[in-house]
Amino acid sequence: TLDLGPAWLDRYVRICLSEAISEAWEVAFIEGTGNDQPIGLLKDMRGGTEVNGDLRDKEVKGTLTFADSKAMVKEFSDVLKGLSQYTKYIGKDDTEGEVKHRKVGGKVNLIVNPINYYDIVARATVQNDAGSFVTNLPFIGAENIIESIHVPENKLIAFVEGEYDATVSRPEKIYEYKETFAMQRSTLYAVDLLSNGQPVNNDAAHVYDIAIPENGDVGGA
Numbered sequence: 001t002l003d004l005g006p007a008w009l010d011r012y013v014r015i016c017l018s019e020a021i022s023e024a025w026e027v028a029f030i031e032g033t034g035n036d037q038p039i040g041l042l043k044d045m046r047g048g049t050e051v052n053g054d055l056r057d058k059e060v061k062g063t064l065t066f067a068d069s070k071a072m073v074k075e076f077s078d079v080l081k082g083l084s085q086y087t088k089y090i091g092k093d094d095t096e097g098e099v100k101h102r103k104v105g106g107k108v109n110l111i112v113n114p115i116n117y118y119d120i121v122a123r124a125t126v127q128n129d130a131g132s133f134v135t136n137l138p139f140i141g142a143e144n145i146i147e148s149i150h151v152p153e154n155k156l157i158a159f160v161e162g163e164y165d166a167t168v169s170r171p172e173k174i175y176e177y178k179e180t181f182a183m184q185r186s187t188l189y190a191v192d193l194l195s196n197g198q199p200v201n202n203d204a205a206h207v208y209d210i211a212i213p214e215n216g217d218v219g220g221a
Helices: 006-031 067-084 114-122
Strands: 085-090 096-101 110-111 125-127 132-136 143-148 155-160 162-178 188-199 205-209
Touching: 006 162, 006 188, 067 085, 067 110, 067 155, 067 205, 096 125, 114 125, 114 143, 114 205
Parallel strands: 110 143
Antiparallel strands: 085 096, 110 155, 125 132, 155 205, 162 188
16 A cells, blocks of 8 residues: 555545445345335336335246247247337336337347356357357347346346436536544545435346256257
């Protein structure tokens, strides 16, 4: 610390606080309960609440096996087809719903636990004639597979990009207190962020189980 100097240490602490805010946003975005916190993509906005007031988890839409190329084409066509329609609720009490349709081509992201990420990528990776390895999924780009430790193992969230309403009423602000003699004359840093978020509609994301066979073909064969 003495060699690097106080300016480096100040910058290091501020970066750590900013990363902590990013981590908190990821938790809220994925698994926020809606109980005095944002609503995550795993939660059912219309499924009622648990005893403690947390929103219930969404029911799974189905199971993705990634078994082979034919299976992946069928499974992913069903995923995109399911996300291409959503229910828009009307009326003051939001009890009446109207089915609407939307374009989702190029907008669907798959959010998975890191332990499932590599199983999926392995299924979709082949070696071309030039000797290079390429990763291909039907209808969805490999760059649209996102890792998150907050997604449960063997679960997958299919999410339509742009369908999460995140609002920040006050930007991230870092406070610095130098008068904290009670803390052994240390400089105290604190960070505040006033924000909220929830999916635009309950069909912004669908949840699937992952069940990849142990002895199936790989590389999309």
